[in-house]
Amino acid sequence: MRHTLSVLLFLGWFHAAFGQSSPAAQIETLNKGIQTVYDAIVAEDGSVDYAELHRRPELQAHLQAFIDFIRDFDPDTLSDTTEKIALLSNTYNVFTLAGVNRAWPVPSVRKIRPMFGFFTKKEWRVGGRKVSLNNVESDWLRPMDVRIHFIINCASVSCPRLDKRVLTAENVETVMEEATLRFLNNKDKNVFDETRREWHLSKIFDWYQKDWGKQPDVVAFVHKYRPDLKGWEPQRIRYLEYDWALNGSVSGETN
Known part of the structure:
Protein backbone atom coordinates (compact mmCIF):
# COMPACT_ATOMS: atom_id res chain seq x y z
CA MET A 1 0.00 0.00 0.00
CA ARG A 2 2.82 2.41 0.88
CA HIS A 3 4.55 1.65 -2.42
CA THR A 4 1.32 2.26 -4.34
CA LEU A 5 0.72 5.58 -2.58
CA SER A 6 4.30 6.69 -3.25
CA VAL A 7 3.96 5.88 -6.94
CA LEU A 8 0.64 7.75 -7.18
CA LEU A 9 2.15 10.79 -5.48
CA PHE A 10 5.16 10.61 -7.81
CA LEU A 11 2.97 10.43 -10.91
CA GLY A 12 0.77 13.28 -9.67
CA TRP A 13 3.77 15.54 -9.03
CA PHE A 14 5.45 14.43 -12.25
CA HIS A 15 2.48 15.26 -14.47
CA ALA A 16 1.90 18.61 -12.78
CA ALA A 17 5.51 19.70 -13.35
CA PHE A 18 5.79 17.89 -16.67
CA GLY A 19 2.97 19.79 -18.33
CA GLN A 20 4.90 23.04 -18.09
CA SER A 21 7.77 21.77 -20.26
CA SER A 22 8.27 21.73 -24.02
CA PRO A 23 7.84 18.36 -25.81
CA ALA A 24 11.62 18.11 -26.31
CA ALA A 25 12.24 18.68 -22.60
CA GLN A 26 9.50 16.21 -21.69
CA ILE A 27 10.99 13.52 -23.93
CA GLU A 28 14.43 14.11 -22.42
CA THR A 29 13.00 13.71 -18.92
CA LEU A 30 11.11 10.57 -19.89
CA ASN A 31 14.23 9.09 -21.47
CA LYS A 32 16.10 9.57 -18.20
CA GLY A 33 13.34 7.66 -16.43
CA ILE A 34 13.48 4.79 -18.92
CA GLN A 35 17.25 4.73 -18.59
CA THR A 36 16.75 4.20 -14.86
CA VAL A 37 14.60 1.19 -15.71
CA TYR A 38 17.17 -0.22 -18.13
CA ASP A 39 19.99 0.26 -15.63
CA ALA A 40 18.03 -1.83 -13.13
CA ILE A 41 16.79 -4.69 -15.29
CA VAL A 42 18.76 -5.02 -18.55
CA ALA A 43 21.96 -7.06 -18.47
CA GLU A 44 24.95 -6.46 -20.75
CA ASP A 45 23.84 -9.37 -22.96
CA GLY A 46 20.38 -7.84 -23.36
CA SER A 47 18.54 -10.30 -21.13
CA VAL A 48 15.87 -8.71 -18.98
CA ASP A 49 15.05 -9.22 -15.31
CA TYR A 50 11.27 -8.99 -15.54
CA ALA A 51 10.89 -10.24 -11.98
CA GLU A 52 12.84 -7.21 -10.73
CA LEU A 53 10.63 -4.89 -12.80
CA HIS A 54 7.55 -6.50 -11.30
CA ARG A 55 8.92 -6.13 -7.77
CA ARG A 56 9.62 -2.43 -8.10
CA PRO A 57 6.64 -0.07 -8.55
CA GLU A 58 8.96 2.92 -8.96
CA LEU A 59 10.37 1.37 -12.14
CA GLN A 60 6.87 0.67 -13.41
CA ALA A 61 6.02 4.33 -12.72
CA HIS A 62 8.71 5.43 -15.19
CA LEU A 63 7.17 3.19 -17.84
CA GLN A 64 3.71 4.54 -17.06
CA ALA A 65 4.89 8.15 -17.30
CA PHE A 66 6.20 7.42 -20.81
CA ILE A 67 2.96 5.63 -21.75
CA ASP A 68 0.89 8.57 -20.49
CA PHE A 69 2.95 11.01 -22.56
CA ILE A 70 2.92 9.11 -25.85
CA ARG A 71 -0.82 8.49 -25.49
CA ASP A 72 -1.48 12.12 -26.43
CA PHE A 73 1.71 13.08 -28.28
CA ASP A 74 1.67 12.81 -32.06
CA PRO A 75 5.10 11.59 -33.23
CA ASP A 76 4.37 12.87 -36.72
CA THR A 77 4.88 16.39 -35.39
CA LEU A 78 8.60 15.59 -35.17
CA SER A 79 10.40 16.73 -38.30
CA ASP A 80 13.76 15.12 -37.54
CA THR A 81 13.81 11.47 -38.68
CA THR A 82 16.38 10.31 -36.15
CA GLU A 83 14.39 11.89 -33.32
CA LYS A 84 11.25 10.17 -34.57
CA ILE A 85 12.95 6.76 -34.87
CA ALA A 86 14.34 7.09 -31.36
CA LEU A 87 11.01 8.07 -29.80
CA LEU A 88 8.98 5.38 -31.57
CA SER A 89 11.55 2.64 -30.94
CA ASN A 90 11.53 3.57 -27.26
CA THR A 91 7.73 3.49 -27.44
CA TYR A 92 7.76 -0.06 -28.83
CA ASN A 93 10.22 -1.23 -26.19
CA VAL A 94 8.35 0.44 -23.32
CA PHE A 95 5.04 -1.05 -24.46
CA THR A 96 6.69 -4.48 -24.62
CA LEU A 97 8.11 -4.23 -21.11
CA ALA A 98 4.81 -2.96 -19.72
CA GLY A 99 2.89 -5.68 -21.54
CA VAL A 100 5.05 -8.44 -20.08
CA ASN A 101 4.85 -6.87 -16.63
CA ARG A 102 1.04 -6.78 -16.76
CA ALA A 103 0.93 -10.53 -17.45
CA TRP A 104 3.74 -11.50 -15.08
CA PRO A 105 4.80 -14.25 -14.49
CA VAL A 106 4.74 -15.64 -18.03
CA PRO A 107 7.21 -17.84 -19.97
CA SER A 108 6.56 -16.32 -23.39
CA VAL A 109 4.72 -13.39 -24.97
CA ARG A 110 2.80 -15.95 -27.00
CA LYS A 111 1.26 -17.19 -23.74
CA ILE A 112 -0.12 -13.72 -22.98
CA ARG A 113 -2.51 -13.83 -25.91
CA PRO A 114 -3.22 -16.61 -28.45
CA MET A 115 -0.93 -16.76 -31.46
CA PHE A 116 0.51 -13.28 -32.02
CA GLY A 117 -2.14 -11.32 -30.15
CA PHE A 118 0.51 -9.68 -27.95
CA PHE A 119 1.64 -7.82 -31.08
CA THR A 120 -1.65 -7.36 -32.93
CA LYS A 121 -4.14 -6.32 -30.23
CA LYS A 122 -4.73 -2.57 -30.20
CA GLU A 123 -4.33 -1.98 -26.48
CA TRP A 124 -2.04 1.08 -26.58
CA ARG A 125 -2.46 4.69 -27.65
CA VAL A 126 -0.10 6.92 -29.60
CA GLY A 127 -1.15 10.49 -30.37
CA GLY A 128 -4.73 9.70 -29.42
CA ARG A 129 -4.80 6.77 -31.84
CA LYS A 130 -5.46 3.23 -30.65
CA VAL A 131 -2.58 1.05 -31.81
CA SER A 132 -0.89 -2.32 -31.51
CA LEU A 133 2.81 -3.05 -31.34
CA ASN A 134 2.59 -4.05 -34.99
CA ASN A 135 1.15 -0.62 -35.81
CA VAL A 136 4.08 1.14 -34.15
CA GLU A 137 6.49 -1.05 -36.09
CA SER A 138 4.84 -1.16 -39.51
CA ASP A 139 2.98 2.15 -39.76
CA TRP A 140 5.81 4.31 -38.46
CA LEU A 141 9.16 2.62 -38.03
CA ARG A 142 9.61 0.25 -40.96
CA PRO A 143 9.18 2.91 -43.68
CA MET A 144 11.94 5.01 -42.10
CA ASP A 145 14.86 2.59 -41.78
CA VAL A 146 15.26 -1.16 -42.19
CA ARG A 147 17.69 -1.27 -39.26
CA ILE A 148 14.86 -0.60 -36.81
CA HIS A 149 14.34 -4.37 -36.78
CA PHE A 150 17.51 -4.66 -34.72
CA ILE A 151 16.71 -2.03 -32.08
CA ILE A 152 13.14 -2.96 -31.17
CA ASN A 153 12.74 -5.86 -28.78
CA CYS A 154 9.96 -8.46 -28.76
CA ALA A 155 10.88 -9.90 -25.33
CA SER A 156 11.93 -13.22 -26.88
CA VAL A 157 15.16 -15.18 -27.11
CA SER A 158 15.43 -15.01 -30.91
CA CYS A 159 14.76 -11.27 -31.01
CA PRO A 160 17.62 -8.77 -31.33
CA ARG A 161 18.62 -7.88 -27.81
CA LEU A 162 17.37 -4.88 -25.87
CA ASP A 163 20.19 -2.35 -25.76
CA LYS A 164 21.02 -0.90 -22.35
CA ARG A 165 20.95 2.58 -23.85
CA VAL A 166 17.72 4.51 -24.24
CA LEU A 167 17.53 5.76 -27.81
CA THR A 168 17.91 9.45 -28.55
CA ALA A 169 18.29 11.55 -31.69
CA GLU A 170 21.98 11.79 -30.82
CA ASN A 171 22.72 8.07 -30.45
CA VAL A 172 20.15 6.23 -32.56
CA GLU A 173 22.28 6.07 -35.71
CA THR A 174 25.20 4.60 -33.76
CA VAL A 175 22.98 2.15 -31.89
CA MET A 176 21.26 0.96 -35.09
CA GLU A 177 24.60 0.30 -36.78
CA GLU A 178 26.02 -1.49 -33.75
CA ALA A 179 22.85 -3.53 -33.24
CA THR A 180 22.72 -4.62 -36.88
CA LEU A 181 26.39 -5.60 -36.87
CA ARG A 182 25.99 -7.49 -33.59
CA PHE A 183 22.89 -9.36 -34.78
CA LEU A 184 24.42 -10.48 -38.08
CA ASN A 185 27.55 -11.68 -36.29
CA ASN A 186 25.60 -13.66 -33.70
CA LYS A 187 25.95 -17.36 -34.55
CA ASP A 188 22.77 -18.16 -32.65
CA LYS A 189 20.74 -15.78 -34.80
CA ASN A 190 22.20 -16.42 -38.27
Whole structure:
Protein backbone atom coordinates (compact mmCIF):
# COMPACT_ATOMS: atom_id res chain seq x y z
CA MET A 1 0.00 0.00 0.00
CA ARG A 2 2.82 2.41 0.88
CA HIS A 3 4.55 1.65 -2.42
CA THR A 4 1.32 2.26 -4.34
CA LEU A 5 0.72 5.58 -2.58
CA SER A 6 4.30 6.69 -3.25
CA VAL A 7 3.96 5.88 -6.94
CA LEU A 8 0.64 7.75 -7.18
CA LEU A 9 2.15 10.79 -5.48
CA PHE A 10 5.16 10.61 -7.81
CA LEU A 11 2.97 10.43 -10.91
CA GLY A 12 0.77 13.28 -9.67
CA TRP A 13 3.77 15.54 -9.03
CA PHE A 14 5.45 14.43 -12.25
CA HIS A 15 2.48 15.26 -14.47
CA ALA A 16 1.90 18.61 -12.78
CA ALA A 17 5.51 19.70 -13.35
CA PHE A 18 5.79 17.89 -16.67
CA GLY A 19 2.97 19.79 -18.33
CA GLN A 20 4.90 23.04 -18.09
CA SER A 21 7.77 21.77 -20.26
CA SER A 22 8.27 21.73 -24.02
CA PRO A 23 7.84 18.36 -25.81
CA ALA A 24 11.62 18.11 -26.31
CA ALA A 25 12.24 18.68 -22.60
CA GLN A 26 9.50 16.21 -21.69
CA ILE A 27 10.99 13.52 -23.93
CA GLU A 28 14.43 14.11 -22.42
CA THR A 29 13.00 13.71 -18.92
CA LEU A 30 11.11 10.57 -19.89
CA ASN A 31 14.23 9.09 -21.47
CA LYS A 32 16.10 9.57 -18.20
CA GLY A 33 13.34 7.66 -16.43
CA ILE A 34 13.48 4.79 -18.92
CA GLN A 35 17.25 4.73 -18.59
CA THR A 36 16.75 4.20 -14.86
CA VAL A 37 14.60 1.19 -15.71
CA TYR A 38 17.17 -0.22 -18.13
CA ASP A 39 19.99 0.26 -15.63
CA ALA A 40 18.03 -1.83 -13.13
CA ILE A 41 16.79 -4.69 -15.29
CA VAL A 42 18.76 -5.02 -18.55
CA ALA A 43 21.96 -7.06 -18.47
CA GLU A 44 24.95 -6.46 -20.75
CA ASP A 45 23.84 -9.37 -22.96
CA GLY A 46 20.38 -7.84 -23.36
CA SER A 47 18.54 -10.30 -21.13
CA VAL A 48 15.87 -8.71 -18.98
CA ASP A 49 15.05 -9.22 -15.31
CA TYR A 50 11.27 -8.99 -15.54
CA ALA A 51 10.89 -10.24 -11.98
CA GLU A 52 12.84 -7.21 -10.73
CA LEU A 53 10.63 -4.89 -12.80
CA HIS A 54 7.55 -6.50 -11.30
CA ARG A 55 8.92 -6.13 -7.77
CA ARG A 56 9.62 -2.43 -8.10
CA PRO A 57 6.64 -0.07 -8.55
CA GLU A 58 8.96 2.92 -8.96
CA LEU A 59 10.37 1.37 -12.14
CA GLN A 60 6.87 0.67 -13.41
CA ALA A 61 6.02 4.33 -12.72
CA HIS A 62 8.71 5.43 -15.19
CA LEU A 63 7.17 3.19 -17.84
CA GLN A 64 3.71 4.54 -17.06
CA ALA A 65 4.89 8.15 -17.30
CA PHE A 66 6.20 7.42 -20.81
CA ILE A 67 2.96 5.63 -21.75
CA ASP A 68 0.89 8.57 -20.49
CA PHE A 69 2.95 11.01 -22.56
CA ILE A 70 2.92 9.11 -25.85
CA ARG A 71 -0.82 8.49 -25.49
CA ASP A 72 -1.48 12.12 -26.43
CA PHE A 73 1.71 13.08 -28.28
CA ASP A 74 1.67 12.81 -32.06
CA PRO A 75 5.10 11.59 -33.23
CA ASP A 76 4.37 12.87 -36.72
CA THR A 77 4.88 16.39 -35.39
CA LEU A 78 8.60 15.59 -35.17
CA SER A 79 10.40 16.73 -38.30
CA ASP A 80 13.76 15.12 -37.54
CA THR A 81 13.81 11.47 -38.68
CA THR A 82 16.38 10.31 -36.15
CA GLU A 83 14.39 11.89 -33.32
CA LYS A 84 11.25 10.17 -34.57
CA ILE A 85 12.95 6.76 -34.87
CA ALA A 86 14.34 7.09 -31.36
CA LEU A 87 11.01 8.07 -29.80
CA LEU A 88 8.98 5.38 -31.57
CA SER A 89 11.55 2.64 -30.94
CA ASN A 90 11.53 3.57 -27.26
CA THR A 91 7.73 3.49 -27.44
CA TYR A 92 7.76 -0.06 -28.83
CA ASN A 93 10.22 -1.23 -26.19
CA VAL A 94 8.35 0.44 -23.32
CA PHE A 95 5.04 -1.05 -24.46
CA THR A 96 6.69 -4.48 -24.62
CA LEU A 97 8.11 -4.23 -21.11
CA ALA A 98 4.81 -2.96 -19.72
CA GLY A 99 2.89 -5.68 -21.54
CA VAL A 100 5.05 -8.44 -20.08
CA ASN A 101 4.85 -6.87 -16.63
CA ARG A 102 1.04 -6.78 -16.76
CA ALA A 103 0.93 -10.53 -17.45
CA TRP A 104 3.74 -11.50 -15.08
CA PRO A 105 4.80 -14.25 -14.49
CA VAL A 106 4.74 -15.64 -18.03
CA PRO A 107 7.21 -17.84 -19.97
CA SER A 108 6.56 -16.32 -23.39
CA VAL A 109 4.72 -13.39 -24.97
CA ARG A 110 2.80 -15.95 -27.00
CA LYS A 111 1.26 -17.19 -23.74
CA ILE A 112 -0.12 -13.72 -22.98
CA ARG A 113 -2.51 -13.83 -25.91
CA PRO A 114 -3.22 -16.61 -28.45
CA MET A 115 -0.93 -16.76 -31.46
CA PHE A 116 0.51 -13.28 -32.02
CA GLY A 117 -2.14 -11.32 -30.15
CA PHE A 118 0.51 -9.68 -27.95
CA PHE A 119 1.64 -7.82 -31.08
CA THR A 120 -1.65 -7.36 -32.93
CA LYS A 121 -4.14 -6.32 -30.23
CA LYS A 122 -4.73 -2.57 -30.20
CA GLU A 123 -4.33 -1.98 -26.48
CA TRP A 124 -2.04 1.08 -26.58
CA ARG A 125 -2.46 4.69 -27.65
CA VAL A 126 -0.10 6.92 -29.60
CA GLY A 127 -1.15 10.49 -30.37
CA GLY A 128 -4.73 9.70 -29.42
CA ARG A 129 -4.80 6.77 -31.84
CA LYS A 130 -5.46 3.23 -30.65
CA VAL A 131 -2.58 1.05 -31.81
CA SER A 132 -0.89 -2.32 -31.51
CA LEU A 133 2.81 -3.05 -31.34
CA ASN A 134 2.59 -4.05 -34.99
CA ASN A 135 1.15 -0.62 -35.81
CA VAL A 136 4.08 1.14 -34.15
CA GLU A 137 6.49 -1.05 -36.09
CA SER A 138 4.84 -1.16 -39.51
CA ASP A 139 2.98 2.15 -39.76
CA TRP A 140 5.81 4.31 -38.46
CA LEU A 141 9.16 2.62 -38.03
CA ARG A 142 9.61 0.25 -40.96
CA PRO A 143 9.18 2.91 -43.68
CA MET A 144 11.94 5.01 -42.10
CA ASP A 145 14.86 2.59 -41.78
CA VAL A 146 15.26 -1.16 -42.19
CA ARG A 147 17.69 -1.27 -39.26
CA ILE A 148 14.86 -0.60 -36.81
CA HIS A 149 14.34 -4.37 -36.78
CA PHE A 150 17.51 -4.66 -34.72
CA ILE A 151 16.71 -2.03 -32.08
CA ILE A 152 13.14 -2.96 -31.17
CA ASN A 153 12.74 -5.86 -28.78
CA CYS A 154 9.96 -8.46 -28.76
CA ALA A 155 10.88 -9.90 -25.33
CA SER A 156 11.93 -13.22 -26.88
CA VAL A 157 15.16 -15.18 -27.11
CA SER A 158 15.43 -15.01 -30.91
CA CYS A 159 14.76 -11.27 -31.01
CA PRO A 160 17.62 -8.77 -31.33
CA ARG A 161 18.62 -7.88 -27.81
CA LEU A 162 17.37 -4.88 -25.87
CA ASP A 163 20.19 -2.35 -25.76
CA LYS A 164 21.02 -0.90 -22.35
CA ARG A 165 20.95 2.58 -23.85
CA VAL A 166 17.72 4.51 -24.24
CA LEU A 167 17.53 5.76 -27.81
CA THR A 168 17.91 9.45 -28.55
CA ALA A 169 18.29 11.55 -31.69
CA GLU A 170 21.98 11.79 -30.82
CA ASN A 171 22.72 8.07 -30.45
CA VAL A 172 20.15 6.23 -32.56
CA GLU A 173 22.28 6.07 -35.71
CA THR A 174 25.20 4.60 -33.76
CA VAL A 175 22.98 2.15 -31.89
CA MET A 176 21.26 0.96 -35.09
CA GLU A 177 24.60 0.30 -36.78
CA GLU A 178 26.02 -1.49 -33.75
CA ALA A 179 22.85 -3.53 -33.24
CA THR A 180 22.72 -4.62 -36.88
CA LEU A 181 26.39 -5.60 -36.87
CA ARG A 182 25.99 -7.49 -33.59
CA PHE A 183 22.89 -9.36 -34.78
CA LEU A 184 24.42 -10.48 -38.08
CA ASN A 185 27.55 -11.68 -36.29
CA ASN A 186 25.60 -13.66 -33.70
CA LYS A 187 25.95 -17.36 -34.55
CA ASP A 188 22.77 -18.16 -32.65
CA LYS A 189 20.74 -15.78 -34.80
CA ASN A 190 22.20 -16.42 -38.27
CA VAL A 191 24.21 -19.35 -39.65
CA PHE A 192 26.33 -19.16 -42.81
CA ASP A 193 27.14 -22.62 -44.19
CA GLU A 194 29.84 -22.20 -46.83
CA THR A 195 30.14 -25.95 -47.45
CA ARG A 196 26.49 -26.25 -48.48
CA ARG A 197 26.44 -22.68 -49.78
CA GLU A 198 23.40 -21.93 -47.67
CA TRP A 199 22.49 -19.06 -45.39
CA HIS A 200 20.20 -19.80 -42.47
CA LEU A 201 18.98 -16.35 -41.52
CA SER A 202 16.76 -15.11 -38.72
CA LYS A 203 13.06 -15.41 -39.40
CA ILE A 204 13.00 -11.60 -39.30
CA PHE A 205 14.39 -11.63 -42.86
CA ASP A 206 11.50 -13.86 -43.91
CA TRP A 207 8.67 -11.99 -42.16
CA TYR A 208 9.80 -8.62 -43.48
CA GLN A 209 11.06 -9.58 -46.95
CA LYS A 210 9.57 -6.45 -48.48
CA ASP A 211 11.88 -4.30 -46.38
CA TRP A 212 15.00 -5.81 -47.95
CA GLY A 213 13.84 -6.72 -51.43
CA LYS A 214 14.86 -9.76 -53.46
CA GLN A 215 17.64 -12.19 -52.59
CA PRO A 216 20.44 -10.09 -54.19
CA ASP A 217 19.35 -7.16 -52.00
CA VAL A 218 19.40 -9.34 -48.87
CA VAL A 219 22.86 -10.62 -49.83
CA ALA A 220 24.13 -7.07 -50.34
CA PHE A 221 22.73 -6.02 -46.96
CA VAL A 222 24.36 -8.94 -45.16
CA HIS A 223 27.68 -8.39 -46.96
CA LYS A 224 27.76 -4.81 -45.68
CA TYR A 225 27.85 -6.08 -42.10
CA ARG A 226 29.67 -9.35 -42.82
CA PRO A 227 32.46 -8.39 -45.25
CA ASP A 228 34.10 -11.75 -44.47
CA LEU A 229 31.31 -13.38 -46.51
CA LYS A 230 31.84 -11.31 -49.65
CA GLY A 231 33.83 -14.09 -51.29
CA TRP A 232 30.72 -16.19 -51.78
CA GLU A 233 26.98 -15.95 -52.16
CA PRO A 234 24.38 -18.48 -51.03
CA GLN A 235 22.67 -20.75 -53.50
CA ARG A 236 19.78 -20.88 -51.08
CA ILE A 237 18.53 -18.86 -48.10
CA ARG A 238 16.66 -20.70 -45.38
CA TYR A 239 15.21 -19.32 -42.15
CA LEU A 240 15.78 -20.46 -38.59
CA GLU A 241 12.99 -21.38 -36.21
CA TYR A 242 12.13 -18.53 -33.85
CA ASP A 243 12.50 -19.12 -30.13
CA TRP A 244 9.63 -17.31 -28.40
CA ALA A 245 10.79 -18.10 -24.87
CA LEU A 246 11.02 -14.95 -22.78
CA ASN A 247 14.43 -13.26 -22.84
CA GLY A 248 14.54 -13.42 -19.04
CA SER A 249 13.28 -15.84 -16.38
CA VAL A 250 10.49 -15.97 -13.84
CA SER A 251 13.00 -16.33 -11.01
CA GLY A 252 14.75 -13.15 -12.02
CA GLU A 253 17.82 -15.02 -13.25
CA THR A 254 18.54 -14.01 -16.83
CA ASN A 255 19.04 -16.38 -19.75
